[in-house]
Amino acid sequence: MRFDLTDLRLFLNVQETGSITAGARRSHMTLASASERVRGMEDALGVPLLLRGPRGVEPTPAGRTLAHHARVVLAQMDRMRGELDHYGQGLKGHVRVLCNTTALSEYLPPVLGAFLKDHPRVSVDLEERLSHEIADALRAGACDIGVLADSADLHGLRTLTFRHDPLALIVPAGHPLDGRESVMLADVADQEFVGLVEGSALQEHIAHHARRGGRVLSYRVRLRSFDAVCRMVGQGVGIGIVPRVAAARYGRAAGVRRVALADDWAARDLVLCVRETLPAYAAELVEYALRGAPRDAPRDAQTARVSGDAPGRTRSPRRRRPG
Structure with a gap:
């Protein structure tokens, strides 16, 4: 049985x-080459690794076992590269980051810009996911760093406060809510909204809590950025969160006015979570990210938790809710 690192990845x-098909694209190879490699692994083991169906593939028990060991091997290779990187200039690091x-859109671009400028031989794979999906990926070892809302189930993860990130309602100037100090989602759920495109992590978070209150929000338009949402609200098209x-x-x-959301789920923090080692x-990227963190998180504890020199604190979630 001979599997190389390309096979495992x-x-x-x-x-x-x-x-x-998607795995081949992410691996930067043709579909034919990827299929041949997967078949080669199955032939070498003598068992199927994937169950193939019209909607994609699912791992067999043998496939899940292979995936577990592949993550361990590739993580060890990443650590080796990181340690040997201090002795030469030829090795290149890769960090996979999942975020909400x-x-x-708001916090990671300046962090990554500064980090990548100072680390020309390191690349970052950045992907948007729902917070609960990020937590699951971290526990499975499928990413190095996660930045997610503290509303997710953080059990067993090593976490650090990244940024305070409360949600707010925005209304056009002159709206009946203009001047209100705070409002509950239930008070405005019957109004027309402007939101982000379907599938965005924040939009799923808001929709979940609207459904919990027995409401489905009505959207006049969905856009791809917070800037566009604010501008559309300012033109009087609707309200937004x-x-x-x-x-x-x-x-x-x-030209919008901000009103605080009084719902508990709207008062949230973003946390940075890492895998065990x-x-x-990658630890240096965490240090860059924490430079703007709230001051109530002690700096020495942050360093210990990401470097592996001391056991990290396990944080219990205040509430369990997707976001």
Whole structure:
């Protein structure tokens, strides 16, 4: 049985995407080459690794076992690269980061810009996911770093407060709610909304809590950025829910007014979570990210938790809710 690192990484990509085609694309190889490699692994083991169906593939018990060991092997290779990187200039590091909508659009771009500028031989794979999906991926070892809402189930994860990230309602100037200090979602659920495109992590978070209250929000238009949402609200198309930081950033130019959301689920923090041990370059990315973290998180504890020099604190969630 001979599997190389390309085989292992390809198989993980296929398993995570649920498709040989998508796994091949993520692995930067042709579908024919990817299919041949997967078949070669199955032939070498003498058992099927994937159950193939019209809607994609699912791992067999043998496939799940292979995926587990592949993650261990590839994580060890990443650590080796990180440690050997101090001795030469030829090795290149790769960090996989999963994050929610707000982290992707508001907080991570300047962090990654500074980090990548200072680390020209490191690349970052950044992907938006729902917070509960990020937590599951971290527990499965499918990513190095996750930035997610503290509303997710964080059991067993090593976490650090990344940013305070409360949500706010935005309304056009002159709206009946203009001037109100706070409001509950139930008070405005019957109004027309402007939101993000379907599938965005924040939009799923809001929709979930609307459904819990027995309501389905009505959207006149869905857009791809907080800037566009604020501008559309400012033109009187509807009202919206965005992170307070986005409302503050775009609100004045868009002509919107900000009203605090009084619902418990709207008062949230973004947390940074890591797997048990990180390569040196991934730990450095965490350090860059925490430079703007709230001051109530002690710096020495942050360093210990990401470097593996001391056991990290396990954080219990205040509430369990997707976001």
